[in-house]
Structures are given as structure tokens and as C-alpha cells.
Amino acid sequence: MSDIAIRVENLSKRYEIGRAGTRHDTLRDALAGLFRREGRGRSEAFWALRDVSFEVKRGEVVGIIGRNGAGKSTLLKVLSQITEPTGGRAEIHGRVGSLLEVGTGFHPELTGRENIYLNGAILGMRREEIARKFDEIVAFSEIEKFLDTPVKRYSSGMYVRLAFAVAAHLEPEILLVDEVLAVGDAAFQKKALGKMGSVVEEGRTVLFVSHNMAAIRSLTSRALCIRRGEVAIDATSGVAIEQYLYEFQTSTAGAITSIDYYRRELMQDTPIKTKDIQILGNSNEEIAVISMGEPFEIRLWLHATQPIDGANLTITLRNSRDERVATIFSWDYGVEISVSPGDHTVIAKICDLSLPPGAYYVDVGINQDTQTRAYDVISGFPLCRVVSENEIHYWPDRPWGAVHVSNVIWRINARNTP
Amino acid sequence: MRAEQSGVPTIENGAPLSAANAAPLPTLVIEPARGRFSLQLDRLWAYRELLYFLVWRDVKVRYKQTALGVAWIVLQPLLTTLIFTVLFGMLLEVPSGDVPYPVFALTGLVPWQYFAGALTRTSASLVGNAHLITKVYFPRLIIPLTGVLSGLVDFAIGFVLKAVMLNIYRIQPTPAVLLLHAFLLLAMATALGFGLWLAALNVRYRDIGYLVPFFIQIWLYATPVAYGSTLIPEQYRWLLGLNPMTGVVEGFRWALLGQAPPGRLFALSVAITTVVLLTGLVYFRRTERTFADVV
Numbered sequence: 001m002s003d004i005a006i007r008v009e010n011l012s013k014r015y016e017i018g019r020a021g022t023r024h025d026t027l028r029d030a031l032a033g034l035f036r037r038e039g040r041g042r043s044e045a046f047w048a049l050r051d052v053s054f055e056v057k058r059g060e061v062v063g064i065i066g067r068n069g070a071g072k073s074t075l076l077k078v079l080s081q082i083t084e085p086t087g088g089r090a091e092i093h094g095r096v097g098s099l100l101e102v103g104t105g106f107h108p109e110l111t112g113r114e115n116i117y118l119n120g121a122i123l124g125m126r127r128e129e130i131a132r133k134f135d136e137i138v139a140f141s142e143i144e145k146f147l148d149t150p151v152k153r154y155s156s157g158m159y160v161r162l163a164f165a166v167a168a169h170l171e172p173e174i175l176l177v178d179e180v181l182a183v184g185d186a187a188f189q190k191k192a193l194g195k196m197g198s199v200v201e202e203g204r205t206v207l208f209v210s211h212n213m214a215a216i217r218s219l220t221s222r223a224l225c226i227r228r229g230e231v232a233i234d235a236t237s238g239v240a241i242e243q244y245l246y247e248f249q250t251s252t253a254g255a256i257t258s259i260d261y262y263r264r265e266l267m268q269d270t271p272i273k274t275k276d277i278q279i280l281g282n283s284n285e286e287i288a289v290i291s292m293g294e295p296f297e298i299r300l301w302l303h304a305t306q307p308i309d310g311a312n313l314t315i316t317l318r319n320s321r322d323e324r325v326a327t328i329f330s331w332d333y334g335v336e337i338s339v340s341p342g343d344h345t346v347i348a349k350i351c352d353l354s355l356p357p358g359a360y361y362v363d364v365g366i367n368q369d370t371q372t373r374a375y376d377v378i379s380g381f382p383l384c385r386v387v388s389e390n391e392i393h394y395w396p397d398r399p400w401g402a403v404h405v406s407n408v409i410w411r412i413n414a415r416n417t418p
Numbered sequence: 419m420r421a422e423q424s425g426v427p428t429i430e431n432g433a434p435l436s437a438a439n440a441a442p443l444p445t446l447v448i449e450p451a452r453g454r455f456s457l458q459l460d461r462l463w464a465y466r467e468l469l470y471f472l473v474w475r476d477v478k479v480r481y482k483q484t485a486l487g488v489a490w491i492v493l494q495p496l497l498t499t500l501i502f503t504v505l506f507g508m509l510l511e512v513p514s515g516d517v518p519y520p521v522f523a524l525t526g527l528v529p530w531q532y533f534a535g536a537l538t539r540t541s542a543s544l545v546g547n548a549h550l551i552t553k554v555y556f557p558r559l560i561i562p563l564t565g566v567l568s569g570l571v572d573f574a575i576g577f578v579l580k581a582v583m584l585n586i587y588r589i590q591p592t593p594a595v596l597l598l599h600a601f602l603l604l605a606m607a608t609a610l611g612f613g614l615w616l617a618a619l620n621v622r623y624r625d626i627g628y629l630v631p632f633f634i635q636i637w638l639y640a641t642p643v644a645y646g647s648t649l650i651p652e653q654y655r656w657l658l659g660l661n662p663m664t665g666v667v668e669g670f671r672w673a674l675l676g677q678a679p680p681g682r683l684f685a686l687s688v689a690i691t692t693v694v695l696l697t698g699l700v701y702f703r704r705t706e707r708t709f710a711d712v713v
Contacts, residue, residue: 081448081555084707089449104553107475109482121471122554
């Protein structure tokens with residue numbers, strides 16, 4: 001028997017914009033539509049997927065990355081049989097389960113207990129299977145006390161925990177997952193990620209869509225980058241992510257992902273938070289790519305709602321393997337953040353740091369002291385890409401270390417020279 | 419899209435083997451639909467537990483959300499019977515045969531209200547469950563089926579009410595009571611047939627949602643619920659036969675009250691329901707693959 005779990009061949013999906021996509025939500029729209037009928041012939045076709053081909057081996061965990069609207073979710077929807085392809089074919093060998101959302105079919109009037117059964121059945125679990133895993137699901141969700149309370153009275157955190165707990169106990173041979181880890185608070189995300197990690201270790205086949213590059217990097221070995229409905233990159237996760245981020249950063253539409261996506265542990269009514277992070281080049285304009293060895297400036301936009309006095313600003317640079325390359329504490333340089341309410345910028349010029357080529361991410365934290373929680377933490381924000389001046393020497397898998405040694409004095413002598 | 423068992427030679431008649439390594443993996447082939455039509459009853463059967471849970475959810479939620487709960491199910495036919503009795507029985511003096519008018523009206527109302535409820539729920543079902551359709555795969559037929567089945571609980575309660583009423587008026591059901599389930603089945607099939615059409619059309623044309631209540635109201639007057647078909651002149655009575663619900667209501671009155679059997683027109687009712695149900699199934703199956711894109 002072959003060891004292929006998923007085989008996708010020239011899969012395409014076309015949407016008709018302006019015809020099938022038109023919603024007749026009201027009687028008036030529909031009546032107006034009747035009179036516009038002759039104009040409808042020129043509906044535009046939009047290819048959400050175009051000739052997508054790839055294979056996934058049994059036990060392989062493949063990440064799917066790409067911008068919003070690139071076609072990642074359409075791919076999962078076609079593979080989950082929610083929508084039908086326009087062309088091509090896909091073969092899936094094994095029981096498949098898909099998780100495109102957590103809490104699908106949850107009903108607010110029903111209790112937690114009732115929703116576990118309902119949601120489990122909707123995800124494709126058998127009744128006895130749900131009954132068997134029931135205690136495990138409840139334990140994972142940490143909502144024991146509220147099991148018989150209608151979920152409409154749950155906090156959003158409880159709701160998400162319960163929903164994820166049911167989903168996490170789905171055990172098909174092949175799992176299709178869409179961005180479901182981006183829910184809940186930081187602690188729960190960590191737990192969810194851990195659960196996903198154990199799914200991966202069990203040797204199940206997983207297709208995993210995410211915008212969270214750290215998750216893709218830690219869970220998957222290979223990643224497909226989808227660009228305008230086509231597979232643009234099919235490589236090891238590290239390479240695919242680097243290449244994807246490079247494109248993401250250098251294109252103007254790159255800023256669609258909000259910084260809030262990377263925000264962690266935000267206090268309620270925090271007095272100060274980071275609004276944006278930019279890289280400034282020599283001519284003081286925003287850039288996304290810097291040359292290896294060149295000095296660069298990091299500009300932070302801060303918004304304070306209360307006066308801040310003597311806070312510390314931490315900037316941590318990470319490389320694409322999620323290693324901390326450098327951590328900069330403003331206190332070390334005798335700099336304290338003391339600002340009045342309003343918007344402020346902080347510029348840190350990095351004069352003496354030579355980063356090897358690759359994609360870089362930044363964590364930014366603002367804290368008042370070392371005991372209490374930080375005011376605001378941004379983590380894993382895509383910062384920039386460093387390229388070496390001699391691109392001719394660049395190759396994707398080249399094992400650069402964590403730091404670049406800019407100045408090496410070599411001596412090469414012949415052996416027999418005295 | 420279709421599912422097929424992979425052709426591993428070691429398996430006979432597709433029975434799964436228990437050994438983990440040798441277990442045949444089901445192979446799912448996803449491709450654009452070809453012309454051939456299939457009801458996919460096997461898939462429907464595989465998803466029967468989901469159907470059960472969705473019916474259970476519908477019933478549970480319906481009783482949880484209302485303050486009066488189950489009392490509603492009893493009050494609704496009772497109040498309507500009261501209004502009908504005053505309006506048609508006393509003021510207009512509509513003939514009700516050899517039984518008191520309230521029993522006559524209630525006997526017709528219980529199957530009618532089941533039908534009206536089932537049709538309303540079914541035609542709104544796809545749009546109402548859009549969040550499921552766009553996020554999970556299952557045979558879409560389950561959704562309208564849920565609408566038809568979840569009404570049976572209300573029907574059962576209404577039926578008990580009717581039995582109590584018959585007892586009060588000391589009316590003995592005829593032996594034809596054994597055929598009641600056939601009339602109920604006709605009501606279900608009619609609701610499902612029209613419901614399939616309306617549900618699928620409603621995905622694309624939301625006006626259906628506004629038309630259905632109006633449509634059902636007219637249908638009530640075209641069905642001998644408040645009156646008997648004997649009120650209609652002989653030569654026009656076949657028109658009533660075009661309405662399958664005539665057969666259902668008359669069948670109930672025949673079985674429970676011993677009134678005239680539905681007669682030849684019943685065959686017409688069954689034929690019409692069969693045609694609507696079959697075309698509804700075909701139309702539904704043909705359009706269901708675009709539901710997720712359009713809804």
C-alpha cells in the first residue's frame with residue numbers, strides 16, 4: 001500500500017463574482033436583480049485555486065501559509081468537501097477530520113454538557129466515542145463547574161476553551177486544521193499548541209493553515225505557500241517561511257496583518273501600548289530589507305493613556321528558528337520611558353550588530369519594574385529581512401549561525417614556511 | 419464527490435479488518451460532480467447520529483427558549499380550535515358532519531399545524547444553518563430532514579390532546595386508526611418535498627423567506643381544516659384533491675371520527691406529493707454543492 005495520505009492533482013476552484021456571489025438578502029434586491037438580468041452575463045471569474053498539485057505522505061505535517069485571500073482556506077474547504085472543486089481531483093487515503101473553526105454548531109441555549117455532544121457529532125464523532133472521551137474533554141476545558149450552565153452565560157474564554165477541547169479530541173487519521181490556535185488567551189494558546197504538538201507526535205497526517213509562523217515552524221516540517229491560488233513555494237518550513245516573509249515584507253500590501261495579532265498579555269486598560277514597529281534605513285524612510293552589516297533604526301510608535309514614568313523598554317530580535325539573537329533593555333543604556341498621555345515615537349539606532357541573512361522578528365515589552373506584569377508585550381512581529389550584499393552567495397539552506405562575524409582576520413600560510 | 423473503498427485485494431465486501439496495519443483505509447475522491455445523480459443514501463445512513471443530534475437540538479432549544487415551554491404546544495391548537503369554533507362553527511355555522519365542531523376542527527388542526535411548522539422550519543433550514551454548511555461536511559439532506567422530524571414531538575403532544583378531547587366527547591376511533599401513520603407519512607413527505615424546493619431556493623433568493631408564511635396562510639384556506647370538503651360543490655371538489663393536505667386532513671377525520679374516507683382524490687394527493695418530493699430531491703442534490711459558496 002502506498003504511503004501517500006493526500007494526493008492533490010491540478011485542483012482548481014473558480015468563483016463567479018457578481019453572479020453566484022451576489023446575495024439577494026432582501027426582496028428589494030431580488031426585484032432589482034430581475035431588471036438587471038441582461039447585464040449579468042458579464043460576471044467575472046475568480047480563481048481561488050488554480051492547478052494546485054501536491055502530495056502529503058502519511059504521518060507528514062504540512063503547514064500552509066500565505067496572505068489573507070490567497071486561497072489557503074478554500075483549499076481546506078475543498079479537501080473537507082464543504083465546497084466542490086471546479087477542476088482537478090484530490091484523493092484522501094484514510095479517515096479525514098477537519099477543523100475549520102472551533103465551536104461550530106454550539107448553541108447558546110444549550111449547556112456545556114449538551115454542546116459537547118452536539119459539537120462532537122457535528123465534527124464527525126460517534127456518540128459512544130464522545131461518551132468515552134467526555135471526562136477528558138471536560139478536564140482539558142477546565143469548565144467542570146459550569147458543565148450544566150447554558151453556554152450563553154460563559155465568558156468568551158470559557159467558551160473558546162470548551163470548543164477547543166472538543167475539537168482537540170477529534171482523532172481521525174488525517175486532520176485538516178485552519179487557524180484554530182489563534183483563539184483564547186496566551187496561556188490557553190500555549191496549551192492548544194501543546195495539544196497540537198502531541199497530535200503531531202502521534203504520527204497523524206496534518207494539514208495546518210496558520211498565520212502564526214512560530215507555530216508553523218515548531219509543528220511542521222514542510223510548508224506550502226499559496227499565492228493567488230497557486231502553490232508558490234513548497235519547501236521545508238524554515239525556507240518557505242523565510243521566502244514568504246520576504247515577499248510579505250517587500251510588497252506594499254504587507255501591512256494587512258494588524259500588530260494586535262502579535263500582542264500578548266495585554267492588561268485591561270493598559271496605560272501604554274505599542275501601536276506600530278518600523279525599520280528605518282539610512283535615508284530615514286521605512287524599509288523592509290536591510291543589508292547585512294548596515295546600521296539600522298527601529299522606530300516604535302507608542303500610545304499612552306496615562307503618564308508613564310521611568311519604564312523600561314525591551315527589544316528582542318529573533319531569527320527564523322525562533323532563537324533570541326539579541327535582547328536590548330533600555331535601562332542598560334540609561335534610558336527610561338517617561339511620557340505624558342498621547343502618541344510618541346521611540347527610535348533605537350542599532351549601530352553595532354551584524355545579523356546574518358534571513359527573516360527577523362521582534363518582541364517588544366514595556367515594563368515598570370521587574371516584579372509586576374508588563375504593560376504590553378508584542379511577540380514575534382515580523383520585522384525585516386537581512387540580505388547579504390553579495391546575493392550571488394545566498395542560498396536558502398545555507399546554515400548561517402545566529403550571529404554574523406563581520407570582522408575576521410585570516411592568515412593562510414604554507415606548511416613548510418618557517 | 420464520491421467515496422469509495424480502496425481496492426485492496428485482501429478485503430472482501432469492504433468489511434474492515436481489525437489489525438491496525440492491514441486495515442483498509444477508506445479512500446475519498448474529491449472531484450467535480452459528473453452528470454449522474456445519486457441520493458447518497460449510504461452517506462445519509464453514516465451520518466444518522468448527526469441527524470439525531472440536530473433533531474434533539476431543535477426540540478430542546480424550542481422548549482428552552484419559550485417561557486411557557488411545552489404549554490405552547492398545547493395552547494396553540496386549543497386557541498386556534500376556539501377561534502375556529504366561534505368563527506366558523508357558531509357564526510358561520512359550517513357543517514361538521516355528525517361530530518361536534520370543536521372535535522372536527524382540532525382533528526384537522528393537529529396534522530395541519532405539524533405540516534405548517536415542518537414546512538416553515540424546513541424552508542428556512544439551510545439559511546438558518548449557514549454556519550454549519552460553510553464549516554463542516556455532512557450530507558446536506560440532513561438539514562431539511564431535521565426540520566421535518568423535529569416537529570413530530572409537537573405532533574405527538576397535539577395528538578395526546580386530541581385523544582383527550584375524543585375521550586371527553588366519547589367518540590370511538592374507527593379501525594382505520596391503524597392507517598393514521600400512513601396519513602402522517604403523507605404529511606411528512608409533502609412538507610419535505612415542498613421544503614426541499616423552498617430551502618434550496620431560499621439559499622439563492624432570500625425572498626422565499628418572506629413568501630413562505632404567506633404561502634402557508636393561503637394553503638390553510640385551501641385545505642379543509644376549518645370546513646369539510648362537502649362544503650365545496652361536487653364538480654369543483656377535484657381541485658381540493660390537487661392539495662395533498664386535503665388527503666391528510668380527511669384521512670385523519672376518517673380514521674378518528676368515522677367520517678367519509680378520502681376516496682379517489684387521495685390517489686391524486688399521493689401522486690402529487692411523490693412528484694414534488696422526487697423533483698425536490700433532485701433539485702436539492704443538484705444545487706447542494708454550491709450551497710457553501712452562495713449561502
